[in-house]
Amino acid sequence: MSGTPTLSVHGLHVSVDGKEILKGVDLEVPQGEVHALMGPNGSGKSTLAYALMGHPKYQVTAGAASFDGADLIALPADARAKLGLFLCFQYPTAIPGVTTVNFIRAALRAQGKEVPAREFLNRLAAEMALLKIDESFRQRYINDGFSGGEKKRSEILQLAMLRPRLAILDETDSGLDVDALRTVAEGVMQLAGPDMGVLVITHYPRILQYLRPDRVHVLHAGRVITSGGAELAQRIERGGYEPILGAVAAAPVA
Amino acid sequence: MAIQARELTKDYQFGFHDEDISVFRTAKGLSPEVVAAISQHKKEPEWMLKFRLKALDHFMKRPMPNWGADLSTIDFDNIYYYVKPVEEQSRSWDDVPLAIKNTFDRLGIPEAERKFLAGVSAQYDSEVVYHNIREDLEQQGVLFSDCDTGLREHEDLFRKYFGTVIPPNDNKFAALNSAVWSGGSFVYVPKGVHLDIPLQAYFRINSDNMGQFERTLIIAEEGSSVHYIEGCTAPTYSNDSLHSAVVELIAHPGAKIRYTTIQNWSDNVYNLVTKRAIAHAGATVEWIDGNLGSKITMKYPSVYLMGEGAHAEVMSAAFAGTGQHQDAGSKAIHVAPNTTSNIVSRSISKGSGRTSYRGHIKVLPKAHGAKVSVRCDALLLDEESRSDTYPYMDIENPDVTVGHEASVSKVGEDQIFYLTSRGLSEQDATALIVNGFFEPFVKELPMEYAVELNRLLALSMEGAIG
Ligand SMILES: Nc1ncnc2c1ncn2[C@@H]1O[C@H](COP(=O)(O)OP(=O)(O)OP(=O)(O)O)[C@@H](O)[C@H]1O
Numbered sequence: 001m002s003g004t005p006t007l008s009v010h011g012l013h014v015s016v017d018g019k020e021i022l023k024g025v026d027l028e029v030p031q032g033e034v035h036a037l038m039g040p041n042g043s044g045k046s047t048l049a050y051a052l053m054g055h056p057k058y059q060v061t062a063g064a065a066s067f068d069g070a071d072l073i074a075l076p077a078d079a080r081a082k083l084g085l086f087l088c089f090q091y092p093t094a095i096p097g098v099t100t101v102n103f104i105r106a107a108l109r110a111q112g113k114e115v116p117a118r119e120f121l122n123r124l125a126a127e128m129a130l131l132k133i134d135e136s137f138r139q140r141y142i143n144d145g146f147s148g149g150e151k152k153r154s155e156i157l158q159l160a161m162l163r164p165r166l167a168i169l170d171e172t173d174s175g176l177d178v179d180a181l182r183t184v185a186e187g188v189m190q191l192a193g194p195d196m197g198v199l200v201i202t203h204y205p206r207i208l209q210y211l212r213p214d215r216v217h218v219l220h221a222g223r224v225i226t227s228g229g230a231e232l233a234q235r236i237e238r239g240g241y242e243p244i245l246g247a248v249a250a251a252p253v254a
Numbered sequence: 255m256a257i258q259a260r261e262l263t264k265d266y267q268f269g270f271h272d273e274d275i276s277v278f279r280t281a282k283g284l285s286p287e288v289v290a291a292i293s294q295h296k297k298e299p300e301w302m303l304k305f306r307l308k309a310l311d312h313f314m315k316r317p318m319p320n321w322g323a324d325l326s327t328i329d330f331d332n333i334y335y336y337v338k339p340v341e342e343q344s345r346s347w348d349d350v351p352l353a354i355k356n357t358f359d360r361l362g363i364p365e366a367e368r369k370f371l372a373g374v375s376a377q378y379d380s381e382v383v384y385h386n387i388r389e390d391l392e393q394q395g396v397l398f399s400d401c402d403t404g405l406r407e408h409e410d411l412f413r414k415y416f417g418t419v420i421p422p423n424d425n426k427f428a429a430l431n432s433a434v435w436s437g438g439s440f441v442y443v444p445k446g447v448h449l450d451i452p453l454q455a456y457f458r459i460n461s462d463n464m465g466q467f468e469r470t471l472i473i474a475e476e477g478s479s480v481h482y483i484e485g486c487t488a489p490t491y492s493n494d495s496l497h498s499a500v501v502e503l504i505a506h507p508g509a510k511i512r513y514t515t516i517q518n519w520s521d522n523v524y525n526l527v528t529k530r531a532i533a534h535a536g537a538t539v540e541w542i543d544g545n546l547g548s549k550i551t552m553k554y555p556s557v558y559l560m561g562e563g564a565h566a567e568v569m570s571a572a573f574a575g576t577g578q579h580q581d582a583g584s585k586a587i588h589v590a591p592n593t594t595s596n597i598v599s600r601s602i603s604k605g606s607g608r609t610s611y612r613g614h615i616k617v618l619p620k621a622h623g624a625k626v627s628v629r630c631d632a633l634l635l636d637e638e639s640r641s642d643t644y645p646y647m648d649i650e651n652p653d654v655t656v657g658h659e660a661s662v663s664k665v666g667e668d669q670i671f672y673l674t675s676r677g678l679s680e681q682d683a684t685a686l687i688v689n690g691f692f693e694p695f696v697k698e699l700p701m702e703y704a705v706e707l708n709r710l711l712a713l714s715m716e717g718a719i720g
């Protein structure tokens with residue numbers, strides 16, 4: 001299962017608007033593995049996701065992050081996407097006037113993955129059917145007026161079309177009804193495997209029952225304070241973060 | 255298409271310049287002699303000469319407008335007011351002189367015609383040189399010619415409407431056009447005739463320092479419908495050029511006129527155009543007006559809603575790059591009851607570019623039940639760019655529904671990040687956002703114009719970022 005790390009983060013410090021949010025994050029996701037990132041609200045999970053994807057507002061002040069050996073920090077977001085990183089946004093942005101179909105086509109072209117129009121449309125139709133997205137969404141403006149759940153599905157649709165090497169899912173499961181959660185989780189499972197690793201940020205074990213993470217990491221106050229197997233998620237579900245935080249505080253610092 | 259776009263220079267796309275092959279031009283500057291020479295050269299009737307001279311008088315007496323854009327740098331004495339490029343108007347493509355043909359070829363006109371045009375009336379300098387109407391149009395009694403021909407061949411009809419919507423004393427530039435007008439289109443659609451394919455005309459300014467003063471007159475008889483399209487391009491010159499057109503539309507009861515313009519003047523052109531329509535009972539007038547390029551544009555397509563239930567639709571888009579000022583907008587004058595107007599304006603400013611929305615809504619006391627909707631949105635691409643809104647409303651009837659919304663926004667960092675996180679470069683991301691912003695306008699255009707506009711926008715955007 002575990003190979004050379006695809007994503008490798010060491011001592012990462014990140015500030016937003018002059019405020020330090022991440023205070024030395026260490027994390028490794030080997031090629032093709034599924035890892036979960038959990039942690040209380042405000043602990044910095046989204047911040048890590050943005051910083052890894054290259055949001056210009058998120059300033060890396062110390063530490064390193066690499067993907068397949070390439071230094072991420074120096075690269076703009078589009079270059080990171082071309083390396084194979086993908087972020088399912090917790091709050092996707094609306095782009096009025098830009099249709100979903102045109103946007104996905106433009107993204108494929110930008111990543112050098114363009115296929116002939118007919119093939120593209122067939123693939124798009126197939127992926128939309130799998131994700132139970134109505135055909136009319138092809139011509140809808142991206143995320144414009146989408147419901148919360150529709151946005152999440154549209155993110156997974158893009159994931160399915162773009163086929164990245166590592167997908168970061170930032171609370172893709174939040175706000176989804178039970179059926180939608182299954183549809184979305186199955187969509188991700190289809191893609192996850194040796195060619196695509198997943199870093200799934202979540203508060204709930206339900207999506208993890210589908211995705212079966214190899215590792216679970218807990219982020220707290222800007223640091224990964226503990227990591228474990230899938231059972232860690234169950235412990236959090238049962239007892240919350242308090243006991244885990246207590247245990248970490250009691251343990252001697254390595 | 256992609257290869258073609260790459261070929262184009264970063265500067266003005268259609269900025270090529272043919273040899274000047276004019277056979278007649280008046281002296282530089284403006285005087286009664288110049289106006290008389292134009293009229294004489296065209297062998298016009300006496301009433302038209304008088305009309306021109308009176309208009310010249312108005313022009314001379316009127317002060318420069320002191321509102322809107324800065325027009326102080328126009329040098330009226332340094333302009334040729336009339337240039338005629340070929341001896342005779344030709345109908346067959348074979349008769350068109352080679353230099354002109356090359357220009358048209360590069361603009362893609364004959365090809366466009368082959369596709370589906372109802373008729374092509376291409377203006378080269380002041381005179382229409384190539385003109386072709388398909389036979390079925392002629393059989394339906396539709397007239398489509400340049401305005402000079404309209405006057406010559408259908409004088410009574412022409413005289414009945416000419417200058418009735420925009421009289422010469424309407425404003426300084428309408429007066430100038432009325433004095434020296436040449437070319438433009440004349441369209442007459444008989445009662446009940448529906449033209450389901452658009453009539454198209456291409457306009458270009460070619461001579462250095464030559465003003466272009468085309469005049470367009472469209473009459474749609476009762477229950478008829480017509481869509482007229484003009485696209486303008488102009489080559490780049492070192493001296494400033496002046497374009498001052500007058501467009502008059504008359505929609506008789508139940509008629510529908512749609513007038514689509516995309517203008518892409520080179521960035522030394524003053525584009526000062528008066529466009530006005532009269533809509534009688536139950537008639538619809540639609541102005542679809544896209545303004546790119548030029549140094550200064552001042553243009554406010556308007557509709558006078560004279561008959562009960564008349565409807566006005568104005569959709570405009572403007573792009574102002576560095577050094578450009580697009581002062582555009584719209585007017586709707588509700589004279590009769592239950593008239594409706596819907597105005598949508600979208601503008602984008604980049605660099606030191608400036609856009610202004612200037613609108614005037616007037617609802618007269620008798621216009622009960624009128625409905626007005628105005629929506630203008632501006633997008634700024636950087637810190638330097640600027641946009642202003644001047645919406646004037648005179649509502650003299652309490653029984654009226656008025657909606658007005660305006661917004662100014664900047665391209666959002668989160669929008670750019672969202673798109674770049676999918677692999678688009680920052681420049682492509684911005685272009686996509688810009689295209690999306692203009693989408694409500696672009697949707698209204700025939701396919702090939704939509705493609706053309708998106709390409710022009712992409713070119714205008716080049717170097718915008720980074
Ligand atoms: N621009 C900003 N200025 C100041 N603080 C910020 C800014 N952006 C984020 N933060 C703070 O950074 C912290 C981490 O936020 P982040 O969104 O990464 O948390 P999260 O772990 O994703 O939380 P959640 O589970 O609620 O999604 C929060 O306390 C948040 O308020």
Ligand SMILES: [Mg+2]
Binds near residue numbers: 045170
């Ligand atoms: Mg979050």
